[in-house]
Amino acid sequence: MILPDYVNKIITALESAGYEAYAVGGCVRDMMLGLTPSDYDVTTSATPDEVKTALGKVACSIHDTGLKHGTVTVSIDNNAVEITTFRIDGEYTDNRRPESVIFTNNLRDDLSRRDFTINAMAFSEKTGIVDYFNGREDLKGQLIRAVGDPQKRFNEDGLRILRAIRFAAVYGFTIEPETSAAVHQLRELIKNIAGERIAQELNKLVCGRVSEVIAEYTDVFAEFIPELHDCKGFDQHSKYHDRDVLTHTLNAMDLSPPDKATRLALLLHDTGKPQAFKLVEKKSEPDCFKGSFKGHAAISAEIARKTMRRLKYDNDTLYNVLCLIKFHSIPINADEKAVKRLLNRFGEDLFFRLIDVHIADDSAKAEQWRKRVSHFHEAAKTAREIIAQNSCFSLKQLAVKGGDLVEMGYRNKEIGAGLNFLLQAVIDEKCENERNKLLTFLTENKRSK
Helix, strand or coil: CCCCHHHHHHHHHHHHCCCCEEEECHHHHHHHCCCCCCCCEEEECCCHHHHHHHCCCCCCEEEEEEHHHCEEEEEECCEEEEEEECEEECCECCCCCECCEEECCCHHHHHHCCCEHHHCCEEECCCEEECCCCHHHHHHHCEECECCCHHHHHHHCCHHHHHHHHHHHHHCCEECHHHHHHHHHCHHHHHHCCHHHHHHHHHHHCCCCHHHHHHHCHHHHCCCCCHHHHHCCCCCCCCCCCCCHHHHHHHHHHCCCCCHHHHHHHHHCCCCHHHHCEEEECCCCCCCEEEECCCHHHHHHHHHHHHHHHCCCCHHHHHHHHHHHHCCCCCCCCCHHHHHHHHHHHCHHHHHHHHHHHHHHHHCCCHHHHHHHHHHHHHHHHHHHHHHCCCCCCHHHCCCCHHHHHHCCCCCHHHHHHHHHHHHHHHCCCCCCCHHHHHHHHHHHHHHC
């Protein structure tokens, strides 16, 4: 394994000053998996002040980002590296961080406080891999195993429960039995975790192998999305579905692109079904009933809104997810004019996400209904052709701007209404997207009114 030059500069400087130093944690795990780490952390026997002295001749800047816990952040060659002193953690009282830490010269002590064996390995090019807890074997066996007692690890930081599930989903690993049992037993600790921390894990998790882990750990997810519990085993009594609501949901997620907004929307898109469910008599078959879920999209969107607000999601993600849920069942016509209207209504990114949601949703239904996805593929193809040809479907593409209408005497809301009128005329092919023709068209139609 080869570390980036900027990490080696830090480790070499610390070693030259007489200290131990290693890359540690997730970056070591990812390198061993053949992946490129997104960032690198360094652990060292040097205290923060000693780190600053040892790096005095290295071209970098050092920031005090966590001195209480022995951490400084080094900005070097346009990269940020967290450097933390070997430490032993004190008591955890908030299920998140230790109240105090004790610095130590013992690397094993430092690695023993970490969450999982695959994250408790250190590496330097001088020493090689340091692995006291059989992390390499667990990587080979594709296992998520707590370091030491899993009950203790999870009580220290309840978010580790979700991290275990996230690693299982992202890497396709299995949580080993003792650690898995603790995940179930201590799931209520998640209630003590800040919403934004849960969201950070959920964002990564939903883009992984979700169906197996959410099915196995539904009780854990129900701690912050309680409606999922009601979806599990809920018979839909519908010719469109041969699976319960949760199984359909998870299957749809697996069949969709690993996009955060798309996956979150699919996770929540049918959470309103148990509330909306009614058994109604079939008109063609007296005394024979079928499931009805009228209004479930709106109920699901409201559940999603409350859930995402609790988890402190940003407004852009919230907007995208709610739109995808609200409109996950709307008819989509592959006709060029209809597709232009949808592109205008949702914008390019959200339109294609909506297509992905429709395809995944229908692909997870009973077999005879899956053939309908070809229709959505046609709509996506039409949209790509429209975009490639730069055909007009939005106000920014319109050859007439607000100032043109102001010169014609339009004011306030009349300006927006006039522009939208012209856009619809272009989409409906009633007028070409050419400035003079559009202004003439607008004048003639205004006169006719």
